Amino acid sequence: MESTLLAYYFRLGLRSLRRNMVLTGLMIAAIAVGIGACMTALTVFRAMSGDPIPQKSKQLYAPQIDNWGPDQHAGGSPDRLEPQLSYIDVLALMRAHAAKRQTGMYASLQSLRPADPAQKPSKVFVRAAYTDFFPMFDVPFKYGGPWTATDDESHAAVVVITRDTNDRLFGGADSVGKIIRLDNEPYLISGVLDDWRLLPRFYDLAIRPFGDGDAIFVPFTRAIDKHMRNTGRTECNGDIDPGWEGRLKSDCIWLQFWVELPTAADVTTYRAFLNNYAAEQQRLGRFHWPPHTQLRDVRQWLRYRNVVPSEVRILILASFGFLLVCLMNAMGLMLAKIMGRAGDIGVRRALGASRRAIFAQCLIETGVIGFAGALFGLVLTALGLWAARSLLTKEFVALAHLDWADVGITVLLAVTSTVLAGLYPTWRAAHVQPAWQLKAH
Amino acid sequence: MELRPILSAMRRNKAGAILIGVQMAITLAILCNALFIIQQRVALSKRPSGTDENNIFVISNQWVGSPPDLAAKQQGDLAALRGLPGVVDAVASNSYPMSNSGSTEGLKLNPDQKNESALTALYLTDEHGLQAFGLKLVAGRNFNADEVVDKFGYTDYRPPSVVIITRALADKLFPGKSALGQGVYFEGIPKQVPVVGIVDRLQVPWTQAGGWGSKFNDNSTILPFHFVNAHMDYIVRVQPEQAGRIAAVMKDAESKLIQADRARVLAKTQTLAEARAAAYQDDRGLVVILSVVCAALVAVTAFGIVGLTSYWVSQRRRQIGIRRALGATRNAIVQYFQTENFLIAAAGSLAGVGMAVALNLWMVSTFEMERLHTGYAIIGAILVLLLGQLAVLWPALKAASIPPALATRAA
Numbered sequence: 101m102e103s104t105l106l107a108y109y110f111r112l113g114l115r116s117l118r119r120n121m122v123l124t125g126l127m128i129a130a131i132a133v134g135i136g137a138c139m140t141a142l143t144v145f146r147a148m149s150g151d152p153i154p155q156k157s158k159q160l161y162a163p164q165i166d167n168w169g170p171d172q173h174a175g176g177s178p179d180r181l182e183p184q185l186s187y188i189d190v191l192a193l194m195r196a197h198a199a200k201r202q203t204g205m206y207a208s209l210q211s212l213r214p215a216d217p218a219q220k221p222s223k224v225f226v227r228a229a230y231t232d233f234f235p236m237f238d239v240p241f242k243y244g245g246p247w248t249a250t251d252d253e254s255h256a257a258v259v260v261i262t263r264d265t266n267d268r269l270f271g272g273a274d275s276v277g278k279i280i281r282l283d284n285e286p287y288l289i290s291g292v293l294d295d296w297r298l299l300p301r302f303y304d305l306a307i308r309p310f311g312d313g314d315a316i317f318v319p320f321t322r323a324i325d326k327h328m329r330n331t332g333r334t335e336c337n338g339d340i341d342p343g344w345e346g347r348l349k350s351d352c353i354w355l356q357f358w359v360e361l362p363t364a365a366d367v368t369t370y371r372a373f374l375n376n377y378a379a380e381q382q383r384l385g386r387f388h389w390p391p392h393t394q395l396r397d398v399r400q401w402l403r404y405r406n407v408v409p410s411e412v413r414i415l416i417l418a419s420f421g422f423l424l425v426c427l428m429n430a431m432g433l434m435l436a437k438i439m440g441r442a443g444d445i446g447v448r449r450a451l452g453a454s455r456r457a458i459f460a461q462c463l464i465e466t467g468v469i470g471f472a473g474a475l476f477g478l479v480l481t482a483l484g485l486w487a488a489r490s491l492l493t494k495e496f497v498a499l500a501h502l503d504w505a506d507v508g509i510t511v512l513l514a515v516t517s518t519v520l521a522g523l524y525p526t527w528r529a530a531h532v533q534p535a536w537q538l539k540a541h
Numbered sequence: 542m543e544l545r546p547i548l549s550a551m552r553r554n555k556a557g558a559i560l561i562g563v564q565m566a567i568t569l570a571i572l573c574n575a576l577f578i579i580q581q582r583v584a585l586s587k588r589p590s591g592t593d594e595n596n597i598f599v600i601s602n603q604w605v606g607s608p609p610d611l612a613a614k615q616q617g618d619l620a621a622l623r624g625l626p627g628v629v630d631a632v633a634s635n636s637y638p639m640s641n642s643g644s645t646e647g648l649k650l651n652p653d654q655k656n657e658s659a660l661t662a663l664y665l666t667d668e669h670g671l672q673a674f675g676l677k678l679v680a681g682r683n684f685n686a687d688e689v690v691d692k693f694g695y696t697d698y699r700p701p702s703v704v705i706i707t708r709a710l711a712d713k714l715f716p717g718k719s720a721l722g723q724g725v726y727f728e729g730i731p732k733q734v735p736v737v738g739i740v741d742r743l744q745v746p747w748t749q750a751g752g753w754g755s756k757f758n759d760n761s762t763i764l765p766f767h768f769v770n771a772h773m774d775y776i777v778r779v780q781p782e783q784a785g786r787i788a789a790v791m792k793d794a795e796s797k798l799i800q801a802d803r804a805r806v807l808a809k810t811q812t813l814a815e816a817r818a819a820a821y822q823d824d825r826g827l828v829v830i831l832s833v834v835c836a837a838l839v840a841v842t843a844f845g846i847v848g849l850t851s852y853w854v855s856q857r858r859r860q861i862g863i864r865r866a867l868g869a870t871r872n873a874i875v876q877y878f879q880t881e882n883f884l885i886a887a888a889g890s891l892a893g894v895g896m897a898v899a900l901n902l903w904m905v906s907t908f909e910m911e912r913l914h915t916g917y918a919i920i921g922a923i924l925v926l927l928l929g930q931l932a933v934l935w936p937a938l939k940a941a942s943i944p945p946a947l948a949t950r951a952a
Contacts, residue, residue, distance in 0.1 A: 123848075126844065126848060130841055130844070130845075133837055133841065134841075137834060137837070171655065209603070209772065211603050211604075211605040211805075211806045213605065220806075221605050221804075221805075221806050222806060222808075223603055223806045223808040283605060283606055283607070283771075284605050284606030284804070285606075329694070329695065329771070329772075334695070336728070337728070338728065338729050339729035339730075340698055340729060342696060342697055342698050342699070343696050343697070344696055346696060346698075347696045409823075410750075410751065410907075410908035410909065410910070411750075411823060411827050413907070413908060414578060414827070414831075414904070415827070415830060415831075417900070417904075418571055418574075418575060418831060418834050419834065421567055421570065421571045421838075422571065422834055422837065422838050422841075424567055425564050425567050425568055425571075425838060425841055425842060425845075426841055428560050428563060428564045428567075428845070429564060429841055429842070429844065429845035429848075431560060432557060432560045432561065432564075432845055432848060432849045433845075433848050433849075435556060435557065435560070435849075436557075436848065436849060436852035439852075439856075440852070440855075487830075488826070488830070491822075491825070491826035491829055491830065492822065492823050492826040492827075493819075493822050493823050493826075524556065528556075
């Protein structure tokens with residue numbers, strides 16, 4: 101009984117929509133345009149603010165240590181901490197081995213030349229890291245595997261290359277055991293990565309966090325031996341000895357450092373360890389200030405570093421305001437439409453239709469409009485994303501494609517917002533006085 | 542025009558009037574903030590770099606291996622580049638404007654000072670720098686050849702013998718007096734470095750809105766160094782009459798360098814005009830997107846007004862007919878709807894200006910954003926009022942064309 105009645109309301113709703121095509125079309129268009137704008141901005145935002153490593157984001161932490169002192173953090177560091185560490189501290193933390201896994205790292209632009217000297221050299225991002233890097237970040241391998249901890253200790257000339265690099269240099273064949281030349285020095289390939297993409301590349305946000313990234317990985321110890329220059333940010337304070345050795349002995353900050361702490365107890369222990377380390381540095385006379393350290397997991401880190409650019413937030417604001425205007429517009433049109441039908445409703449009420457029945461019928465009508473708006477809105481969203489991709493750099497629209505979740509959000513947003521906007525007109529319809537309407541006509 | 546009947550009619554139709562008013566308020570709030578952002582981003586992307594942009598290209602050069610005679614090789618390259626037909630001058634530099642990568646330094650006026658007096662970008666070039674970048678020297682002199690020494694990479698902290706600074710930096714460091722002959726101190730170096738020249742303008746390498754560099758956009762310092770490093774940029778300036786075939790000169794230059802030594806990667810050769818387009822791509826994108834949103838917003842609001850007013854007109858056909866029969870002119874009917882819309886729009890604008898300011902204040906506190914100038918709120922309010930008048934015109938004219946005879950017909 102209920103379902104046949106619903107089907108009847110549905111048919112009534114459709115008929116009423118068909119009766120005034122222009123008004124219906126205008127309503128659907130208004131909702132579709134608003135939804136399209138909103139979902140375009142929201143899809144970009146979701147792609148940029150997502151969790152790059154959901155299975156482990158609560159176990160990976162970036163330690164911070166104030167090695168400059170409270171007076172030296174000029175320019176935009178309200179918590180008096182910097183996002184990177186010095187070589188001295190990274191080396192000490194690596195030696196302490198207080199976490200399950202840990203790696204210091206940095207990026208360096210190097211010339212890459214395949215074994216075949218006929219091929220032209222190219223410039224690539226090389227990431228210097230410890231072997232823990234690969235299991236820590238769940239890096240998938242296609243051929244071979246990471247280098248060993250022994251390779252780290254012996255400063256071995258080994259590399260792991262990405263799948264893209266392997267495709268370019270070796271046509272996708274298994275290249276484990278082959279040689280490539282970085283800055284003219286030979287390196288043995290120990291592994292080839294499978295497709296691997298972190299969005300954003302949270303472990304080093306200074307270099308194109310959404311763009312193309314590291315092509316080759318080398319042992320940190322080897323990179324330091326070879327004086328591979330840091331391509332990211334290097335910030336120095338005070339008097340520094342010249343040369344590479346001077347840089348290593350200095351309090352310049354230029355290295356990223358990540359640890360893996362599987363349990364809450366590990367996190368507590370590591371926090372204490374960090375503070376003890378800073379306290380010890382104070383006792384040794386290196387720090388002239390009380391310990392000031394911090395430990396943030398991946399999501400906290402992304403928030404802390406403001407990874408979503410303000411432009412995207414501006415677009416979100418503008419598009420949601422726009423949707424609001426579109427909805428109010430549709431609401432006005434619905435009001436006009438429903439009040440224009442006050443006579444019909446009056447007749448139905450007089451013939452015994454309950455308020456609930458009228459309410460249900462109008463609700464279904466607005467639901468149908470919302471659904472139609474969602475469908476057209478999806479098309480507009482796809483169009484908007486295409487436009488955004490052609491207008492903005494990769495940094496903004498990294499992989500901003502519609503996935504099923506986006507489609508779901510679109511339909512849900514369109515239908516609920518339309519029904520919400522339709523509530524007042526519907527309520528008005530349900531309160532049409534049958535007698536008054538009949539009298540007037 | 543009598544306001545009372547309009548107000549009492551509106552009171553009977555509250556929902557519609559409120560809907561239109563709120564729509565106009567939101568439209569106004571978004572519109573003036575968006576226009577403000579658009580104007581700011583356009584101004585941002587038009588900031589002059591101070592260089593002879595149209596006639597300059599940059600070759601990004603990375604040496605393969607570490608050749609021991611890097612300094613000599615570099616001088617050889619530069620001689621080859623300067624010898625190319627159509628080239629005015631060429632220089633090696635660590636960075637260039639709009640490259641979004643470079644070095645900064647906090648300059649001090651005395652060595653014991655705790656905080657720096659000014660942040661500045663550093664450009665490391667020899668005595669060809671001014672000529673190659675096409676900078677305008679407004680006071681003092683260029684570097685002498687004997688003041689220029691080799692500087693090996695980024696871990697070589699030797700101080701410069703002299704510096705040339707931009708006018709903006711000179712004004713910041715030495716307000717109200719000439720910077721020439723004054724001295725500055727570099728971080729961790731107790732030696733005073735004299736200022737020997739002032740250039741009109743040279744932008745820092747960073748261009749991002751509200752980003753690093755936006756707070757000292759024109760504070761640059763030129764240091765007399767041959768920058769000897771595995772990676773650096775060759776800045777090449779061509780004669781203005783060669784600007785049309787700058788692409789050809791770029792090709793010549795690249796093949797000349799490869800010919801001289803193959804052990805290098807020329808990763809990116811681009812004109813400064815291309816660097817500008819790339820540096821401001823997102824700003825232009827934002828401008829386009831916001832413009833489209835603004836246009837759509839105005840259109841949707843206008844349609845909303847047309848729709849609701851048309852509905853009101855159709856509801857009041859009989860009353861309008863009666864008014865016409867009682868002697869109201871067509872003009873009076875049009876004016877009625879225009880006044881009604883004006884009242885709604887005025888209330889909407891008032892609320893909208895408040896919302897616009899609130900929205901702007903929130904953006905100021907959340908991300909790097911300037912305060913909204915009052916002019917934008919006023920312009921926005923006027924636009925919204927005009928928009929309302931324009932949108933209401935068609936339904937109002939339709940209402941005016943209702944014949945007085947309608948009053949005599951039965952409903």
